[in-house]
Every structure is written in structure tokens, then in C-alpha cells.
Amino acid sequence: MKNKLTLILLLAAFCVVKAQQHQEYITPADPAVQQKLGQWQDLKFGLFMHWGPYSEWGVVESWSICPEDEGWTQRKGPYSADYNTYVKAYENLQTTFNPTHFDPDKWVKAAKDAGMKYVVFTTKHHDGFCMFDTKQTDYKVTSPKTPFSTNAKSNVANEVFSAFRKENFMIGAYFSKPDWHSPYYWWPYFPPKDRNVNYDPAKYPERWQQFKDYTYNQLQELMTGYGKIDILWMDGGWVRPLKKEDSVLAHEMGSKFNQDIDMPKIAKMARANQPGLIMVDRAVPGAYENYTTPEQQIPAAPIDHPWETCMTMGNSWSYVPGDNYKSSQQIVQLLVKIVSRGGNLLMNIGPGPDGDWDPEAYKRLADIGKWIKINGEGIYASKAIAPYSDGNIFFTQTANGNNEYAFLLGGDKGLALPGVVSIKTGNVKKAKQLTLLGVKQKLKWKQVADVINVTIPAGLQSNSGLQYAAAFKIVY
Missing domain, CATH: 3.20.20.80 (Glycosidases)
Structure with missing residues (x-):
């Protein structure tokens, strides 16, 4: 069938x-x-x-x-x-x-x-x-x-x-x-x-x-x-x-x-x-x-x-x-x-x-x-933005272009956050702020050209409370 x-x-x-x-x-x-x-x-x-x-x-x-x-x-x-x-x-x-x-x-x-x-x-x-x-x-x-x-x-x-x-x-x-x-x-x-x-x-x-x-x-x-x-x-x-x-x-x-x-x-x-x-x-x-x-x-x-x-x-x-x-x-x-x-x-x-x-x-x-x-x-009222996706990370942006979202998709065993998440945004503009939606803890991150490397603390890697896809919000 x-x-x-x-x-x-x-x-x-x-x-x-x-x-x-x-x-x-x-x-x-x-x-x-x-x-x-x-x-x-x-x-x-x-x-x-x-x-x-x-x-x-x-x-x-x-x-x-x-x-x-x-x-x-x-x-x-x-x-x-x-x-x-x-x-x-x-x-x-x-x-x-x-x-x-x-x-x-x-x-x-x-x-x-x-x-x-x-x-x-x-x-x-x-x-x-x-x-x-x-x-x-x-x-x-x-x-x-x-x-x-x-x-x-x-x-x-x-x-x-x-x-x-x-x-x-x-x-x-x-x-x-x-x-x-x-x-x-x-x-x-x-x-x-x-x-x-x-x-x-x-x-x-x-x-x-x-x-x-x-x-x-x-x-x-x-x-x-x-x-x-x-x-x-x-x-x-x-x-x-x-x-x-x-x-x-x-x-x-x-x-x-x-x-x-x-x-x-x-x-x-x-x-x-x-x-x-x-x-x-x-x-x-x-x-x-x-x-x-x-x-x-x-x-x-x-x-x-x-x-x-x-x-x-x-x-x-x-x-x-x-x-x-x-x-x-x-x-x-x-x-x-x-x-x-x-x-x-x-x-x-x-x-x-x-x-x-x-x-x-x-x-x-x-x-x-x-x-x-x-x-x-x-998700809502968002627009597509190049490069649209990079591996298992998918991008959206707000209509005014000020905020960008990078969604990290979970795998076959669910959502596991690695020690470092590399987000290749395709945007060389300097980011002002980065947060992980649903998580209050501040994250350390560093931007080099169009790549933002986010460090995920060990405790957060195994116990983020997030499911299916994690969204990193990037403010420019």
C-alpha cells in the first residue's frame, strides 16, 4: 500500500x-x-x-x-x-x-x-x-x-x-x-x-x-x-x-x-x-x-x-x-x-x-x-533568505530583515545540541545579538565573516528541553 x-x-x-x-x-x-x-x-x-x-x-x-x-x-x-x-x-x-x-x-x-x-x-x-x-x-x-x-x-x-x-x-x-x-x-x-x-x-x-x-x-x-x-x-x-x-x-x-x-x-x-x-x-x-x-x-x-x-x-x-x-x-x-x-x-x-x-x-x-x-x-510572517539552508540548518528572516533565524534540525535520535554550532548565514553584516529560543541561558558566540560559531555548554547539550528543531535568533 x-x-x-x-x-x-x-x-x-x-x-x-x-x-x-x-x-x-x-x-x-x-x-x-x-x-x-x-x-x-x-x-x-x-x-x-x-x-x-x-x-x-x-x-x-x-x-x-x-x-x-x-x-x-x-x-x-x-x-x-x-x-x-x-x-x-x-x-x-x-x-x-x-x-x-x-x-x-x-x-x-x-x-x-x-x-x-x-x-x-x-x-x-x-x-x-x-x-x-x-x-x-x-x-x-x-x-x-x-x-x-x-x-x-x-x-x-x-x-x-x-x-x-x-x-x-x-x-x-x-x-x-x-x-x-x-x-x-x-x-x-x-x-x-x-x-x-x-x-x-x-x-x-x-x-x-x-x-x-x-x-x-x-x-x-x-x-x-x-x-x-x-x-x-x-x-x-x-x-x-x-x-x-x-x-x-x-x-x-x-x-x-x-x-x-x-x-x-x-x-x-x-x-x-x-x-x-x-x-x-x-x-x-x-x-x-x-x-x-x-x-x-x-x-x-x-x-x-x-x-x-x-x-x-x-x-x-x-x-x-x-x-x-x-x-x-x-x-x-x-x-x-x-x-x-x-x-x-x-x-x-x-x-x-x-x-x-x-x-x-x-x-x-x-x-x-x-x-x-x-x-x-x-515561522510566521517570515521570508526566505539565501542560502536558505546549510546542511541541517535552515534559515528564515523577518520582513524588515533585522532578525534572522537559523533552525537546527534534530536527527533520527531526536534533537541533540553539539558543543559548537557553526551557522553559515551568508550574511557578512555584523550580528548584534544571538539567542536560542526557549532557553534563558546566554550563549557565547563569535562571528568570522558570514559564519557564527556558537558554543553550547555541556549541560545544555544534554538537557536543553528543546525538541525537533532548535531556533537561533540572530539580531543585526
Whole structure:
């Protein structure tokens, strides 16, 4: 399973990189969008959640109903032998979905204590099941067919957004452009062949227009009925205008059709209702991809535009029983590395069928929170600074450039401070002060050119009380 997941992640990252090679980043023209992008970049750490009835089976979100022979689309379980039987059983999960332990306030507290500052929630994934009260389909959490519809918190997306907004989180709505439940995308007249629309939109323009209207109407609902939305995070990059220069991407994703859903019209409506809205038309470079989203990877060097690594806390995006969660040290060090390259980390946790997270997720967030309370000043509102890293030391700086932070990462056996820490800052400017965050004891240090050698007392080496990564604050 782990090898298959690795293959998935590598392929997804490859597709994103390929997509971004076709066109340079376009800076948003709207000053309100530019301002919000700057605010978002300062937040650094966000929460992602993939959730739907698929959590009842503990399977990959949506992809098992996609008729592609890939590692992440494999069907499992008693219905897997026949595709049509499987899809019917999968869609029937709606009739048993009843996450009665759903308590977004509990999530907010854990995420806030961990230092997370924004949230992106899946309002609809590729399977088309809506976690909000859309009027466009009955395939939704608030439908009478869904047991949870009788719960006062049944409009899940609204509950999540409201709870996080109260604690000043920036709010992001994930929305899948493809919809494998919609008869306007996968027309029942034809069998689906892959992830793409199963008919030629140019040959059947009226049906494609129905899909465009369906998509527009759902997005309009989200932009008008769910309070202040800061980010519209759209997935499914194969749903896009098919241009000549996109032939490589089209071949990789099996798309031979122009799947233009009229993003200019969507953007105009969305920003009329949500001024300054950040739009992420993922893997479709251009005016509507305001920041890019490398998946499950950290760029080797800083990117010259806003970006965010989206990454799972476990192995899977959706809930899987007994998933293997990354250690607290791994997550902290991922955050440090990403921020040192000028990016944000969007960390995914998949809620289970009962409406709660795995206890391991809460443990990780609590650990991260203890670390961030000591070291957060070197993370939030920081900027990348050359040389970005030197060995196991990673650098950030404050916006005014007066303070620099050198994060020394722990190893396989945890964080051990050596007798001397050599910090090659790349800055020949004379430092005025050096401290170790979380430690009151003054340290002896000496600067020669762009290298600062810090002497660590023996007692501090073995008993610093620090974990995962130690941050040296250098004041110029």
C-alpha cells in the first residue's frame, strides 16, 4: 500500500509541475487579491480536510469509482468484482453516512493550539457528493437520504467555516471541478472511460452547457451563502480549456476534449461576492491560479511566486483505519523546510466516519503546538533568505530583515545540541545579538565573516528541553 501511495504522490506532483511549465505565473491585477495573498503568505501553516461518505469504507476519496487502471483507483471489498455494482454500493454510502461525533469546535481548538492559521475544507470531491446544502443535486449531506441530515449540524461545510472563522482562521473552500455523479459530466448514455468527461462537449454543447451552469450555480451558492470565504481552492486540473500547448498534459491525463467551464465568468461572480478572493485553479497556470500547490513535496529551491505544499499527516488524504501518521518531528521539520523556501504548509487530516479525527492526529497537533509556541516568531510572517539552508540548518528572516533565524534540525535520535554550532548565514553584516529560543541561558558566540560559531555548554547539550528543531535568533 505504501509503495502504491508513493507512486500516486509522485505522479500527482509530476502532473502539477508539468502543468506549471506551460506558462509563467501571472500576478493578480486586483490590489485586493494581492493584499490578501500577502496576508495568506504570512500565515504559513494551514489545515486541509478531505471528508465524505467514503470514510465509511476507509478507502481513497472518490478515485475507486474512476475507471482507470492505476494504483490509487483499485477497488477493494465485496463489491469490487463488478464496476457497476461497486459504484452503486459506493453511492449508496450516502444512506448510512451519520457522523454523529462531528464537532468542529474541537477541531478548531486543536488546530489553533497547533499554530494553524487557515483551513481548506472539501465542499465537494470528484465523486460529486456535496458536504454543503446545495440546491443543484440530492447527492449531498443534507439530503433526506442521508441520516445525518436530521442533525442540527448537517450543513457540514457551513459548520466548519463558521467555527474556524470565529477564531480568525482564513477560510478556504475546496471544490472539485469534475463531478463524476453529475449526468452532465458523466452522461449515463455512455460508460465513463477515465477521469474525464465521457462525451465530446463540442459535439453535445447543450449538455456541456448544463454542466457549466451546474458548476457555476454550486460555486455561486458557496460564494453567497457561507459567510466570508478567503480562498476558492479548485481541484481537477484536467477540466480546463484545451490549448495546443497543453498536448503533453492532455496525453498524461487522457483528455482529448476542451473542458472549458468559463473561469472568467466564475471569477467575476466569485469576487463580486467575495472581494479579494484568492483563486486556486489548481494546475491550470494563468490568471486564476493565484498560488501554486506542489503536492507531497518540497521544492528544492524557493519559487518566485506564492506557493503552498499540500501534504498528508498520514499516508492517505482520506480516513484510513490505522493509517501511519508522520511523527511530530517530521511535521515540524517539514514546516521549517517549506517556510525556509518561502512557502506555506497545508497539512491534511481526514475525519473518520464517526465525524472525528484519529487520536494520533490530536497528539501530533498538541506536540506541534508546544514547539510553535517557542519558535513561531521565526515561522510566521517570515521570508526566505539565501542560502536558505546549510546542511541541517535552515534559515528564515523577518520582513524588515533585522532578525534572522537559523533552525537546527534534530536527527533520527531526536534533537541533540553539539558543543559548537557553526551557522553559515551568508550574511557578512555584523550580528548584534544571538539567542536560542526557549532557553534563558546566554550563549557565547563569535562571528568570522558570514559564519557564527556558537558554543553550547555541556549541560545544555544534554538537557536543553528543546525538541525537533532548535531556533537561533540572530539580531543585526
